[in-house]
Amino acid sequence: MAMSRAVKGLLIDLSGTVHIEDRPTESAVEALVRLHRSKLPYLFVSNTSKESRKHILERLLRAGFDDSTVDVEKILTSLSAADLKLRTVNQPTFPLISPHSMVELPTQLMHEAKDFSQKCVLVGLAPDKFTYANMNYAFQLLSSPNSTLMALNKGRFHATSSGLSLGPGPFVEALEFATGHKAVVIGKPSPDFFQRGAQYLSLDLSECAMIGDDVIDDVVGALDSGVGFGVLVKTGKYRTGDEQRLNKDRFGPNRVRVADSFASFVDELIDT
Amino acid sequence: MTSPSTLNVSKQLGSVKAVLCDIHGVLFDDGDHDQFPIPGSVHALNRLSTSGKVPFRLVSNESACTPDTVFKKFQKLKVDVEKSQIFVTVPAAYNIIKERHLRPFVLVHKNVQHCFDDLDQSNPNCVLLGDAVDNFHYDSLNEAFRVLMSSPQTQLFALGQGKFYRKGGTEELCLDVGPFTKALEFATGKEAEIIGKPSKTYFGAALKDMGVGASEAVMIGDDIVNDVGGAQSCGMKGVLVRTGKYRPSDEDHPTVQPDLIVDNFAQFIDILFKDG
Numbered sequence: 328m329a330m331s332r333a334v335k336g337l338l339i340d341l342s343g344t345v346h347i348e349d350r351p352t353e354s355a356v357e358a359l360v361r362l363h364r365s366k367l368p369y370l371f372v373s374n375t376s377k378e379s380r381k382h383i384l385e386r387l388l389r390a391g392f393d394d395s396t397v398d399v400e401k402i403l404t405s406l407s408a409a410d411l412k413l414r415t416v417n418q419p420t421f422p423l424i425s426p427h428s429m430v431e432l433p434t435q436l437m438h439e440a441k442d443f444s445q446k447c448v449l450v451g452l453a454p455d456k457f458t459y460a461n462m463n464y465a466f467q468l469l470s471s472p473n474s475t476l477m478a479l480n481k482g483r484f485h486a487t488s489s490g491l492s493l494g495p496g497p498f499v500e501a502l503e504f505a506t507g508h509k510a511v512v513i514g515k516p517s518p519d520f521f522q523r524g525a526q527y528l529s530l531d532l533s534e535c536a537m538i539g540d541d542v543i544d545d546v547v548g549a550l551d552s553g554v555g556f557g558v559l560v561k562t563g564k565y566r567t568g569d570e571q572r573l574n575k576d577r578f579g580p581n582r583v584r585v586a587d588s589f590a591s592f593v594d595e596l597i598d599t
Numbered sequence: 600m601t602s603p604s605t606l607n608v609s610k611q612l613g614s615v616k617a618v619l620c621d622i623h624g625v626l627f628d629d630g631d632h633d634q635f636p637i638p639g640s641v642h643a644l645n646r647l648s649t650s651g652k653v654p655f656r657l658v659s660n661e662s663a664c665t666p667d668t669v670f671k672k673f674q675k676l677k678v679d680v681e682k683s684q685i686f687v688t689v690p691a692a693y694n695i696i697k698e699r700h701l702r703p704f705v706l707v708h709k710n711v712q713h714c715f716d717d718l719d720q721s722n723p724n725c726v727l728l729g730d731a732v733d734n735f736h737y738d739s740l741n742e743a744f745r746v747l748m749s750s751p752q753t754q755l756f757a758l759g760q761g762k763f764y765r766k767g768g769t770e771e772l773c774l775d776v777g778p779f780t781k782a783l784e785f786a787t788g789k790e791a792e793i794i795g796k797p798s799k800t801y802f803g804a805a806l807k808d809m810g811v812g813a814s815e816a817v818m819i820g821d822d823i824v825n826d827v828g829g830a831q832s833c834g835m836k837g838v839l840v841r842t843g844k845y846r847p848s849d850e851d852h853p854t855v856q857p858d859l860i861v862d863n864f865a866q867f868i869d870i871l872f873k874d875g
Contacts, residue, residue, distance in 0.1 A: 454737040462735070463774050466763070470772065483786045484744065491748055493741050497782035504781040505762045505774055 330536065330556055330584065331596050336528040337362070337369040338521065338549065340539030341383065341402075343486050343563020344589050345371070351390045352562045354590035363396040365597050368528045371402045372521070372537070374514040374544065376451025376479035376495060377425045380404060403524050405479040405514025406431040409449070412513055416475055419444050421468055423461060423498070424451035424479065443468065448502070450510070451479040452495045462498065469506040476502055480514035482544060486564045515541075516548020525554075538592060542569040550578045558584040558592055611859045612836050615871060616815035618647065618655040619686075619805055619830065621796075622669075624821030624843020625864050626657070626678075629765075636676055637842050639865030645679045646868055653871070654809045656686040658802075658818070660795040660825075662729040662758035662776065663708035665689055688758040689714050691804045692727055692794045695756070701725040704746045706739055707758065708732060724750070726783070728791075729758040730776045740782065747787045755783055759795030796822075797829020806835075817858075819867055821845045828855040838867060 339345060345355050362369060375383065380399040387397045406428050413420065419438040422429070428451055429437060438445055441464050448465045469476055482494030499510050514520050525532040536556035539545025540563035550557040559565065559573060575583050586592035620626070626644060627634040647655055657680065661669065666685040673680055689711045696703050696715075702722060705715045707729030715727070726743045747753050761775035780791045795801050806816055813834035820826020821843030830837040839849060839857035842864070850860060861867045 454741075457737040457740075459731075459733045459735045459774070466774050466778075467772060484748075490745060493737065493744050493782075493786055497740070497744075497786040500785040501774070501778035501782040505778040 330581075333534070333555060334536045334596065335368070335534040336525070336530045336536075337367060338372045338524045338528075338535050338537040338554070339369055339589070340515075340537075340541070340545050341371050341373040341387075342375065343540035343565075344538060344545075344560050346387065346390050346392075347486060347563060348488055349386060349390050351392065352560075352590070353588050355588070356391050356393065358590035358593040359396045360393055361597055362593050363393075367596075368530070369401070370524050370527050371397075372515065372524045373402065373404045374480035374482055375404050376406060376428055376514070377453070378404075378406075378427055379431050380407060382427060403520075403527060404431075405520065406451070408520055408523060409477070409479055409513045412477065412511070413447075413449070416447055416477070418446035418475065420447040420449050420477075421445040421465060422449050422451075423453050423456045423465060423495075424449060425453045425456070428453075428479075446473065447475040447477060449477045449479070450495050450499050450502070452482070457498055462501065465502060466505050469502060469508055474508075476506070476508040476510040478510040478512045480544070481510070481512055482514075482541070484564065486540075491564065515539075515544045516551065518552035521549050521552040521554055538586075538589060540565045542572045546583070547572065547574060550574075550582060556582050556584065558586055560586050560588055560592065562588050612817055612838075614815065615653065615817050615836075617806070617809045617811040617817070618653055618871075619658045619802070619816060619818040619835070620644075620655060620864070621818070621820035621822070621826050621843075622657050622659040622661075624845070625819060625840050628843055634672075636678075637863060639863055641676060641678050643865040643868035645677075646872070648679045648684075650872070654811070656684055656805045656809060658686045658796065658805055660688060660759040660761070662688045662795065663710050665711060665714060668710075686805045686808065688729070688795050688801070691801060692756060692758060693718070694804065695794060695800065696725065696727065701754070703727045703756075704743055706731050706734060706743055709734060724752070725754045725756060727756045727758070728776050728780055728783070730761075730764075731779075732773075735774075735779055740779065744783060744786050747783060747789060753789075755780070755787070755789055755791040757791045757793055757795075760791075760793050796820075797825040797832065799833050802830060802833045802835065806833075819861075819864065823849040823852050823855050823857070827857045831855065831858075840864060840867070 380402045420436050422437045478499040481496035483496045484491045532553045533555045537549035537554045538558040546557035546559045626640045666682045669685045670682045702719045704723035704726045723746045757780040760777040762777045763772045817836040818830030819838040827837035836858040838859045841862050
C-alpha cells in the first residue's frame with residue numbers, strides 16, 4: 328500500500344475515532360499498542376473544548392488504554408491552541424466555555440460579569456452556558472466595533488451516549504449571522520491547527536495522515552489544509568453516505584481512505 | 600407630493616382585486632413608549648374596510664402574538680377591521696402544518712405556544728421555531744436538532760428570519776429567530792422554510808385566504824426588500840410608502856423597482872378609489 332511508505336506520522340482524532348465517552352472503539356486499545364511499537368510518530372488532535380488534556384488522559388486510561396501509549400504531551404486540543412491565540416489578542420474575554428476548560432486558558436483574561444467590558448467572546452462546547460441571556464449578551468458585545476469572536480471549533484454535532492448532540496458550531500454560526508462577524512476558528516478544520524500538529528511531530532504536513540470520524544472537520548478539512556492523507560472511519564458520528572462528501576475528485580483517490588475503524592486502519596498501515 | 604394620473608396608475612397597478620398591507624411602518628410607527636398611528640392611516644384603512652369593494656389582509660411578521668392581540672390593539676385605536684383580516688405568522692404556520700398533516704416540535708414565544716396545542720405534537724416530524732426568547736437554550740435547541748436528524752424528510756419551519764429587534768420601549772437589541780434558525784440549518788445541513796415575509800409560502804397563504812391569485816393583488820409596505828421585492832417575486836405588484844423604515848436611497852435600489860411609490864398609505868387609498 329503506497330500510503331504506508333509515504334506516511335511518516337499520524338494525526339489522530341479522539342472522540343468518535345479512538346473512544347466514545349469512556350469506551351474505546353473496537354480493538355482501539357490493542358491497535359494503539361501496535362502503533363506505538365511500530366515507532367511511527369502520532370499525535371492526538373482533538374477539538375474538545377470541554378476538557379483539559381489531563382482530563383482527556385484520565386478518560387483514556389479509564390477506557391483501558393495503556394499508559395505507555397497515551398500522554399498529555401501526545402495531545403493537542405483546540406483549548407491548548409487557544410491559549411496562545413488569546414494571549415495574542417490580549418483582551419478581556421466573555422467565556423462561553425465549560426468551567427473545566429478554564430484551566431488551560433489565561434484566566435486573567437476570562438471575565439464573566441455582564442458589564443460590557445469584554446472585547447472578545449470565546450465560544451466552546453458549553454451546554455449550560457448557552458442560555459438566551461448569555462447568547463444575547465455575547466451578541467450585544469459583538470455588535471460593537473473592534474470586537475472579536477473566537478471559536479474553539481465549529482463542530483456541528485458529535486456522538487454521545489444519548490444520541491447526537493449539538494456542538495458549538497451552530498451557536499457560533501448564530502452569532503456570525505446576527506452580527507456579520509466571521510469567527511476566528513482555533514481547532515479543526517483550521518489549517519493553523521493541522522500545521523501545529525505536524526510541527527509537534529517535527530514533520531511536514533504532507534507527510535502526515537489525519538484520521539477521524541467527521542468527514543468535514545477531520546478529513547476534508549485536513550486535506551484542504553495540506554495533509555498528505557485523509558482517512559475517514561465509520562465510527563462515532565460517521566453516517567452512511569459521508570463517503571460521498573470526501574471529494575475524491577479534488578484530492579485524488581490516493582490521498583483519501585475509508586476504514587471501518589481506527590483499529591482496522593492501523594492493521595492495514597502497520598502490516599504492509 | 601406627486602399625484603400620478605388615473606391612467607398611469609392603472610398601467611402601474613393593473614386591476615387590483617386584493618390588497619396586502621404591511622402594518623408596522625405603514626399603519627403604525629414606533630414612538631418612545633408605544634406605537635402610534637401614522638397620520639391619515641386609520642382613516643384610510645377604515646375607508647378601505649367599509650367600502651367592502653376590495654378584500655384585504657393586514658400582513659405582518661409578528662410572531663409573538665395572535666390576530667386577537669392585534670385586533671384588540673386596533674379596536675382601541677378605532678380601526679375598523681375584522682380579526683379574519685389580520686394575517687400574522689402564527690395562524691399561517693398552524694394551517695401549513697395542519698394541511699401537510701405534520702406533527703410539530705414547537706419552540707416559539709411563550710405567548711403563542713398554546714396556539715398549537717390542538718395539533719398532535721407526539722413523535723414530532725417537523726420543527727417550528729419562533730422568537731422563543733428564554734425558551735432558546737441548549738436543551739431545547741438540541742431536542743429540535745434531534746427531531747430534524749431523525750429523518751431526511753423532517754422540515755424546519757421558522758416564523759420569519761429577522762436577525763434582531765429592538766426591545767419595546769428601550770435601546771436594547773435582542774436576538775430574533777433568524778440566528779437560531781441558522782444554527783439548526785448549520786447543524787443539520789437542512790434549509791428552513793420561512794413563514795413570514797418575504798417568503799412565497801407566506802404571501803401565498805395570505806392570497807389563498809382571500810381566494811385571489813398573485814397577479815390580482817398589490818402589497819404595500821415600507822421595506823423595499825421584504826415587502827416590495829418579496830411581493831414582486833411572487834407575482835404581485837409592490838407599492839413602497841415613504842414612511843416607517845423607508846429611506847430616499849430605496850428609490851434607487853439596485854434590484855427592486857416598486858410598481859408605485861406613494862407618500863403614505865392614505866395617498867395609496869386615494870389612488871385606489873379614484874381608480875374606481
